[in-house]
Amino acid sequence: MRVLLVDPDPAVRAAAREALAALGDDTVFDEADRLDRSVEALARGPDLVLVEPLLPDGSGLDLLRAAESRDPAPPVLVLTDLDRDIDRFWALRLGAHAFLRKPIDAAVLLDRARKALEGAPRLTPERVCPPRGNGV
Numbered sequence: 001m002r003v004l005l006v007d008p009d010p011a012v013r014a015a016a017r018e019a020l021a022a023l024g025d026d027t028v029f030d031e032a033d034r035l036d037r038s039v040e041a042l043a044r045g046p047d048l049v050l051v052e053p054l055l056p057d058g059s060g061l062d063l064l065r066a067a068e069s070r071d072p073a074p075p076v077l078v079l080t081d082l083d084r085d086i087d088r089f090w091a092l093r094l095g096a097h098a099f100l101r102k103p104i105d106a107a108v109l110l111d112r113a114r115k116a117l118e119g120a121p122r123l124t125p126e127r128v129c130p131p132r133g134n135g136v
Contacts, residue, residue: 004046019106075116
């Protein structure tokens with residue numbers, strides 16, 4: 001199993017690596033702190049991607065788009081400090097399997113990763129961010 005961890009903060013990558021080590025002894029971690037390095041790592045065919053949308057050289061959502069274009073597309077979990085409905089909406093609309101808040105809750109991250117790897121249905125933006133008022 002290959003997991004790609006993309007976050008500019010080495011402490012976040014270390015916490016994610018520690019939480020996801022429970023996926024199995026054969027788990028290999030690729031890490032990137034920038035968008036350009038993450039795109040290179042995506043070419044190695046990860047089974048799971050964990051990405052922060054706010055990267056020093058671009059948007060992690062661009063990596064999400066790139067992952068979605070692969071065949072097969074690996075599940076992508078978004079892990080971020082962002083907490084606006086619009087951020088969740090776009091991450092899920094672009095294909096993220098989950099939108100998780102920092103700091104990392106190891107049990108939740110591991111649960112969402114396992115579900116994504118098992119092929120659980122993705123969350124939809126409409127389930128997470130229902131329209132308000134007149135739906136505009």
